[in-house]
Amino acid sequence: xxxxxxxxxxxxxxxxxxxxxYAVHHLRTILILLVIYLALTGNWQPSNILLGGLVAGGAxxxxxxxxxxxxxxxxxxxxxxxxxxxxxxxxxVVKSGIGVARIVLDPALPIRPGIVAIDSGCDSEWGAALSxxxxxxxxxxxxxxxSQDGILYTHCLDATHSAEYxxxxxxxxxxxxxxxxx
Numbered sequence: 001x002x003x004x005x006x007x008x009x010x011x012x013x014x015x016x017x018x019x020x021x022y023a024v025h026h027l028r029t030i031l032i033l034l035v036i037y038l039a040l041t042g043n044w045q046p047s048n049i050l051l052g053g054l055v056a057g058g059a060x061x062x063x064x065x066x067x068x069x070x071x072x073x074x075x076x077x078x079x080x081x082x083x084x085x086x087x088x089x090x091x092x093v094v095k096s097g098i099g100v101a102r103i104v105l106d107p108a109l110p111i112r113p114g115i116v117a118i119d120s121g122c123d124s125e126w127g128a129a130l131s132x133x134x135x136x137x138x139x140x141x142x143x144x145x146x147s148q149d150g151i152l153y154t155h156c157l158d159a160t161h162s163a164e165y166x167x168x169x170x171x172x173x174x175x176x177x178x179x180x181x182x
Contacts, residue, residue: 030056081179096138114159118166120150127177
């Protein structure tokens with residue numbers, strides 16, 4: 001089912017559609033998602049394991065993981081990019097949360113709402129979706145639409161500050177996502 005091949009002097013793992021290679025890939029994805037679900041819930045009762053399996057199976061069917069080629073030499077850089085991406089995202093969430101709290105607690109309510117167009121610059125739909133998620137998860141900003149050409153229309157509580165910060169933040173996100181998402 002799994003063939004190891006040497007392609008351009010790098011070890012790659014290729015899944016063959018013959019003999020259920022893609023089915024094995026889907027099952028592996030379901031198992032990984034199930035373990036993550038169980039670790040997050042901390043509930044190992046049979047009913048929860050069944051529910052987690054159904055949720056993981058549904059997510060796998062919706063996301064349709066690709067079997068293709070995976071360059072194993074890319075893995076350390078991708079893992080480091082994921083760690084940096086999560087750390088920067090967490091810092092942005094805290095910083096934005098404090099900023100929104102200041103706005104809400106100020107009696108003058110100093111908001112300058114508006115919609116800012118941010119070019120995702122990502123080649124893949126995954127990259128654009130993860131970028132939209134990173135913007136929407138931060139307090140005070142919400143992606144309200146994505147155009148066909150990858151423009152993220154974002155509602156901001158402070159559009160003047162967000163417009164200045166958006167290009168720099170999106171460039172950083174795009175660079176990290178390009179290392180994570182093929």
